[in-house]
Amino acid sequence: MSKSSRQPSHRLDSIVTTHPLEWLQAIIASINDGILVIDSAGIVRMVNPEYTKITGVRPDEIIGRPLLDVRPGAQLVSVLQDGHSRSGVFRSEGGVEYVVDMAPIVIDGKVVGAVSISKAMTEVHALYQQLKKHKEKVDILEKTIGSMAKARYTFEDIIGKEGGLRTTVTMARKAAETDLPVLITGESGTGKELFAQAIHNKSTRANGPFVPVNCSAIPNELLESELFGYEEGAFTAAKRGGKVGLFELADHGTIFLDEIGDLSYHLQAKLLRVLQEKTVRRVGGTQERTVNLRIIAATNKNLDQLIRKSRFREDLYYRLSVVNLHIPPLRERKEDLLPLIYFFLGNSTVESGKPCYSISEEAINVLQSYDWPGNVRELKNAIEYATCMANDWTITVEDLPGTVPRTPKMTKKPSSTLKAKIRELELETIRATIEKYGNSTEAKKRAAQELGISLATLYNKMNNSPKS
Numbered sequence: 001m002s003k004s005s006r007q008p009s010h011r012l013d014s015i016v017t018t019h020p021l022e023w024l025q026a027i028i029a030s031i032n033d034g035i036l037v038i039d040s041a042g043i044v045r046m047v048n049p050e051y052t053k054i055t056g057v058r059p060d061e062i063i064g065r066p067l068l069d070v071r072p073g074a075q076l077v078s079v080l081q082d083g084h085s086r087s088g089v090f091r092s093e094g095g096v097e098y099v100v101d102m103a104p105i106v107i108d109g110k111v112v113g114a115v116s117i118s119k120a121m122t123e124v125h126a127l128y129q130q131l132k133k134h135k136e137k138v139d140i141l142e143k144t145i146g147s148m149a150k151a152r153y154t155f156e157d158i159i160g161k162e163g164g165l166r167t168t169v170t171m172a173r174k175a176a177e178t179d180l181p182v183l184i185t186g187e188s189g190t191g192k193e194l195f196a197q198a199i200h201n202k203s204t205r206a207n208g209p210f211v212p213v214n215c216s217a218i219p220n221e222l223l224e225s226e227l228f229g230y231e232e233g234a235f236t237a238a239k240r241g242g243k244v245g246l247f248e249l250a251d252h253g254t255i256f257l258d259e260i261g262d263l264s265y266h267l268q269a270k271l272l273r274v275l276q277e278k279t280v281r282r283v284g285g286t287q288e289r290t291v292n293l294r295i296i297a298a299t300n301k302n303l304d305q306l307i308r309k310s311r312f313r314e315d316l317y318y319r320l321s322v323v324n325l326h327i328p329p330l331r332e333r334k335e336d337l338l339p340l341i342y343f344f345l346g347n348s349t350v351e352s353g354k355p356c357y358s359i360s361e362e363a364i365n366v367l368q369s370y371d372w373p374g375n376v377r378e379l380k381n382a383i384e385y386a387t388c389m390a391n392d393w394t395i396t397v398e399d400l401p402g403t404v405p406r407t408p409k410m411t412k413k414p415s416s417t418l419k420a421k422i423r424e425l426e427l428e429t430i431r432a433t434i435e436k437y438g439n440s441t442e443a444k445k446r447a448a449q450e451l452g453i454s455l456a457t458l459y460n461k462m463n464n465s466p467k468s
């Protein structure tokens with residue numbers, strides 16, 4: 001044995017040599033758990049006051065006597081025989097419940113006795129109750145975070161056609177397969193958050209959290225502690241125990257920094273550090289905590305302009321925009337308009353419980369002539385409004401919200417091709433037959449029967465009517 005490893009026992013020896021047994025007894029008596037010691041013959045040699053308190057057995061009733069005589073069935077004797085420790089043995093006596101740990105006492109490789117340590121259940125129980133309460137709290141928090149931190153949308157929810165959003169969707173799908181930071185730019189309502197969620201859900205982080213943060217909705221002085229968390233006592237209003245920041249919550253997932261153009265210059269510098277070091281330090285703390293996250297940022301502001309005005313850090317811009325997804329406004333991708341209208345009509349069909357919607361050619365013309373400053377969000381709201389207003393299964397110009405201007409284009413253009421003419425005749429016949437029977441599903445079934453087509457074909461033809 002080395003000199004240094006012997007030193008502590010030397011010191012203990014020098015204390016203990018005065019009255020070794022008194023020292024040992026005093027130590028055992030001061031322990032807050034019940035202690036009972038037997039020798040190799042199973043005779044009780046020592047108990048402490050806590051043991052008496054827990055079991056009600058006084059020293060004079062047990063010391064010097066075989067343990068099994070006083071406590072029939074005591075397991076401690078079997079520890080002598082097999083030399084194995086036991087832990088968490090439950091016992092109940094005279095209405096008192098306690099748990100016991102047992103261990104052999106070994107000197108020079110020989111079992112010379114055994115010791116049991118009892119802990120009253122009241123104490124264990126209190127600790128258990130405390131633990132249970134904390135666990136419940138953690139469960140609630142985990143559930144809240146879980147529901148808060150879920151991304152709903154996938155690429156299947158994004159409508160984008162050739163000549164429209166298709167190229168952007170393809171690029172976003174590729175970005176989802178990497179772990180690179182993505183910057184999504186586009187006017188309000190173009191679908192920036194939709195893309196962010198879809199990228200997260202297609203990435204390897206899909207099972208991790210998706211934490212959206214709207215940088216413009218939280219005042220900058222609060223945003224720092226929201227993002228980075230804080231230690232207890234970091235400032236006057238700081239909560240006891242401190243607070244976990246959103247960066248830490250997004251660990252192993254994605255943090256979506258929406259409206260990044262509104263982030264203060266001070267926080268931009270701190271965000272840059274997170275991107276470079278992959279660590280965060282809570283406000284008022286000294287410890288650097290490693291975080292494994294992907295950052296997707298979005299803005300409807302022109303970051304180039306902000307950089308020129310020295311309101312956005314150029315270095316941060318390059319870090320964030322490794323992949324830059326620009327979503328064009330709806331007015332610049334008319335190819336997507338019709339598919340989006342039918343997509344939202346389909347959703348409304350499910351939500352409203354009405355059997356199915358069609359839309360008049362005039363209404364389509366009106367929708368197509370509008371430039372949609374609120375982009376897809378405005379279109380979605382307009383369709384939802386119209387389905388509520390519609391008296392029957394066809395949405396007409398009258399059902400559209402007043403914010404959408406009625407245009408002179410509303411007059412019906414005569415169809416020129418033979419195909420279009422046949423289509424028009426087909427539709428007129430369907431409409432006339434339905435009018436004859438009424439607007440219920442039953443009526444439509446009868447109309448379909450009369451026309452010699454299935455109900456599904458009838459709905460199909462009605463739905464596709466404006467495409468001609």
Ligand SMILES: Nc1ncnc2c1ncn2[C@@H]1O[C@H](COP(=O)(O)OP(=O)(O)OP(=O)(O)O)[C@@H](O)[C@H]1O
Pocket residue numbers: 157158159160165186187188189190191192193194195300376377380
């Ligand atoms: N291509 C699309 N296909 C289907 N739905 C879309 C599409 N683009 C946008 N939407 C829908 O339009 C609405 C607005 O989208 P989102 O909230 O993602 O826009 P945003 O760009 O984040 O807007 P803002 O800048 O105002 O926050 C959402 O309901 C979204 O599901």
Ligand SMILES: [Mg+2]
Pocket residue numbers: 192193258
């Ligand atoms: Mg958004």
